[in-house]
Amino acid sequence: MADSLVDVECRISEGDYVVLKRGDVYKSVQVQTKKKIIFEKQWIFLDAAIGELYGSTFEVDAGGKLGLRKPKNTEDDSTEAKEAGQDNRHIVDDGKSQKLTRDDIESLKGQGMKGQEIIQQLINNSTTFRDKTEFAQEKYIKKKKKKYESKITVLKPTSRILAMMYHGREPGKVCHLRYDTLAQMLTLGNIHAGSKIIVFETCAGLVLGSVMERMGGHGSVIQMYPGGGPVRAGMESFGFPSHFHDTLNEFPLCKVNALLSGTLNVDEKDRDSGKSEEQPAAPSSGGSESQSMEVSTDPAEAKKMEERERLREQRAQEKKVRMEEKRKRLAAAAALLEGRNADGLVIASRFHPCPVLLGLLRFVAPSRPFVVYCQYREPLIECYTKLREQGGAINLKLTDSWLRHYQVLPNRTHPVLLMSGGGGYLLSGITVSADAATSGAPRKTGEPAAKRIKLDD
């Protein structure tokens, strides 16, 4: 009973952010009626998916419409191989083993024949299929299925799926951050509900979204952003409920120095908004002018003027509200940072990590983990060295990880032939109080470095 109630949330609705999956390829889209989407060289419409359950698999028809597929592998037995060869000593590659021509296949497709049936036709018309070994037959079918069958599964987005999608499709957008490295970041950063986490990323919002997923709408996230505004496309793709967004704050990197030196004034209009403030101010002065001229113009013209004036005022008012909103958000983020008691720091950007890390670490409380991602190792070596010189951080570790997938099949188990060459590097550590040692027994003051003490022992 309870499960069926919960199932309401498991249904795809219009406006949802979903991930389409075909084979190992993913694509994140928003469900909209009558909207054409290109996925794997196919036009599709998601209309028919609305109201269906997440995880459902659909078949794409000629018009790009989705048809719900009967659950489970009922069709798999039809292509069961009966005969098979022992080895390939008699198989000759003469390019003539397939009796169907390309045109034949195209016309089969044109007739609207199902992928499954086309594959059966290809098998029937292959002179060598029966001589292939059982394994080779299976491989052949699998390859053809990939080409002619177009099953699309609609999934609910998660960090796992989106991280795999970005790494597979657009690694450049996420600084080549591989999903196992993202996994390390979330764990090493001890990201969990109820904490206050600072995130600086230029990974399309994927890292931000992953942090928010792990926090489950409890606690707060402060996104530090470069330039004009934060990038959040990846985070939007998670389709978080609206209360998650209430926990998200943003703060511009260009105001960090002002905040640190205590010269940031959030009440005063900052230079950016000050400039735009002048524009709405102009019409009001124009307004007083038109008032003085009112007598000389005819009533119709005056009414038009008035109307225009009213619209302009309204727009100015809206802008003012937006500015006020922005100012409030800035003040809120500044207040969160000012306590200098954040519970963690996560950095993954295309910028040099060193100044970012040294600057933002000052907002983190002692005994809290931090983690920095960089596609390259050398900038992290510099971070490591600077942190050792400066102090305030311990347990520094520079790591990278190595990921290997396996094909596991009866008698054909081996590592997958192609593996990722690199998933980037991480520097992690724990903050500590920079101030002098506190103790009940301060015998020696101005204690030298730890090394000397170790020698005493």
Added chain:
Amino acid sequence: MSSNLSKHCLRTTFLSNIAANHNCPMSFVEYSELIQEGDVVIIFLGHDSMMPIKVESGAQTQTRYGAIRHSTDLIGRRFGSKVTCSKGGWVYVLHPTPELWTVNLPHRTQILYTTDIANITLMLDLKPGSIVCESGTGSGSLSHAILRTIAPNGHLHTVEFHAQRAEKATEEFRDHKVGHLVTVRNQDVCKEGFGVWGVADAVFLDIPSPWEAIIHAKKAFKRRGGRLCSFSPCIEQVQRTCEALLDHGFEEICTLEVLQRVHDVRSVTLPLPDFGPEGGTDKTKIASDPLPEEVPPSTNPSYSSVTCRTATPPREMAGHTGYLTFATKPRG
């Protein structure tokens, strides 16, 4: 160092419940600012040297830098402070995290380490509110990481067939103030399952014959399905597990392996080879050389080496922990 902790644990297990309710005591799922009686703190002694201690007023802990007196050196201090020990050396006191616990916990079994744990957490889609089934509990290394991730409203159902280990784990969860998030069951997962049905979003198996538990895992899942992971050191175990998963209708079966390298950051000095004096007389050489500043390094013996900062991989590293097999339990 782990024996040190267990001594503390034995003495203070029941004291932990008396810890003050006000001022929010430390827990493995919530940060606190100040150290209180009953807290578990991690003493950081130096590079790769740590020990966990349980804070008790009046107690002392010996370290190689001298004694730490809990009442004066720990209670009321801020996590992350530097504490001077009786012999004059100092240590840092750290807030516990599942990751620090993993490298400091008393081993009762072989444990899972952070690299595998991180991937398991991501690939099982764990987040606050997730309901997770785990077996076996072992030393609780993964359990702590799961609890951290699923708090404050998730739950972990963990099954351990070894009675003493199950009891010890229960005690530890209570001590670490995560007892409300976990149920430990002392039973055989291959015969009796997880003790819950139709509730799980994720199932994790780290047992010798996971293929025998797949049927129980299937029953533990919610109707809408979820994610499963099995950890096995040997490929034969993986093979049988994958077959069982396929037989029971699991999808997206995927086996992978992750290894982590920790790089040692240091300066290295590479000597420059001596090619002997260059041909021709010095006068003609200098006259013809368009870049006279390049001459000193090759002629001056004090420039005979180059120093650079680099990071070197370890001489030896963990080459294999286990294969991680993931699968999706479809709606059913």
